[in-house]
Amino acid sequence: AQSVTQLDSQVPVFEEAPVELRCNYSSSVSVYLFWYVQYPNQGLQLLLKYLSGSTLVKGINGFEAEFNKSQTSFHLRKPSVHISDTAEYFCAVSPPGTGANNLFFGTGTRLTVIP
Amino acid sequence: NAGVTQTPKFQVLKTGQSMTLQCAQDMNHEYMSWYRQDPGMGLRLIHYSVGAGITDQGEVPNGYNVSRSTTEDFPLRLLSAAPSQTSVYFCASSLQGAAGTEAFFGQGTRLTVV
Numbered sequence: 001a002q003s004v005t006q007l008d009s010q011v012p013v014f015e016e017a018p019v020e021l022r023c024n025y026s027s028s029v030s031v032y033l034f035w036y037v038q039y040p041n042q043g044l045q046l047l048l049k050y051l052s053g054s055t056l057v058k059g060i061n062g063f064e065a066e067f068n069k070s071q072t073s074f075h076l077r078k079p080s081v082h083i084s085d086t087a088e089y090f091c092a093v094s095p096p097g098t099g100a101n102n103l104f105f106g107t108g109t110r111l112t113v114i115p
Numbered sequence: 116n117a118g119v120t121q122t123p124k125f126q127v128l129k130t131g132q133s134m135t136l137q138c139a140q141d142m143n144h145e146y147m148s149w150y151r152q153d154p155g156m157g158l159r160l161i162h163y164s165v166g167a168g169i170t171d172q173g174e175v176p177n178g179y180n181v182s183r184s185t186t187e188d189f190p191l192r193l194l195s196a197a198p199s200q201t202s203v204y205f206c207a208s209s210l211q212g213a214a215g216t217e218a219f220f221g222q223g224t225r226l227t228v229v
Contacts, residue, residue, distance in 0.1 A: 009155075032215045043119070043205055043220030044158075051215045090157060094214040100165055101146045101209045101216050102173065105157035 002027040002093050006106035013081055014114050021076040021109045023091030031093040033074040034103065035065055038088045047089070050074065061085070086113045117141050121206050121221035128196040128228045136191040136224050138206030144219070146212040147189040151175065151202040152223070158205065164189055165212035196228045 007022040025031065032051050036044040048059025055067040065076045074091060088110050092103040122137045140147065148163035150173075160173030164183040178200060180192040189208075193200060204224045209216040 004157075036220075041222070043222045044207075044218075045220070046217045049215065049217070096214045098214060100163055100171070100212055101214050101218060102148065102160055102163055103150075103158070103207075103218060105150075105159070107155055107157040 002031060002095060002104045004091050004093055004104055004106035006089075006091055006109050008109050009107065010110045010112070012112045012114055015083055016080050018079050019077065019081050019085075019111065021089050021091075021111065023074045023076065023106060025072050025074065025091070025093050027072075027093060027095065029095050029097075031095050033065075033067060034092040034094065035059065035063070035074070035076050036090045036092060036105075038090065038108075040087070044090065047076070081111070081113050083113050083115060085111060087111060119206055119208055119219050119221035121204075121224050123224060124222065126224060126226050128193070128226065130196060130198060130228060132196050134193050134196065136193075136204055136206075136226070138189045138191065138221060139187050140189075140206075140208040140219070141187065142208065142210070142219070143186060144208035144210050145186070146209045146216070147183065148173070148207050148218075149179070149181065149189070149191045150205045150207065152205060153202050161191065161204075193226075198228045200226065201228045202226060 034049045035047040091106040149161040150158040162181040164170045206221045207218045
């Protein structure tokens, strides 16, 4: 079984400040890791994903995330946020080898960028 | 490209009524799925399909039926709506059924059951 914990339900941050959104997971098997973003009244959009290889993954809109196997974490970071980054961010995992692209999501972190 | 299209965008049902949420994708994706999004719970998988004629249950399948007669369409049926099914429903698709493939989401259907 898989579970994903997003430790912060809401994160307010001032414009141009750095931000880190935390994600921890637990799984009895190795998993693929994802961050999705949901803008108001929209569906989810992929920010970045980790399948294998380099543990530092770069995504769209200047976001990056680092996979830490020993801490079972996949925290999302951006060095300088913009107003347009205000959205809800979901961390998700997917176990490979099941034959299905099913995602298991965390509860989400609402990022609010303050002008 | 339309991507993943969900209809309707909003719906109010009375307890006990049935309805079908529509989902269509024009990207020739093999894999399609339905999630529900509830406050404080993230998204949870209801049903999924890895190809036409193949469906399977996710985490929370009770009270819902699906079928996949074509590659493009994956409707979700509520058999007898209950207030506990008040939620936002998202349909997603991906090119392949294998894990790790990017999922594309529709804009959601907000369902209220009274």
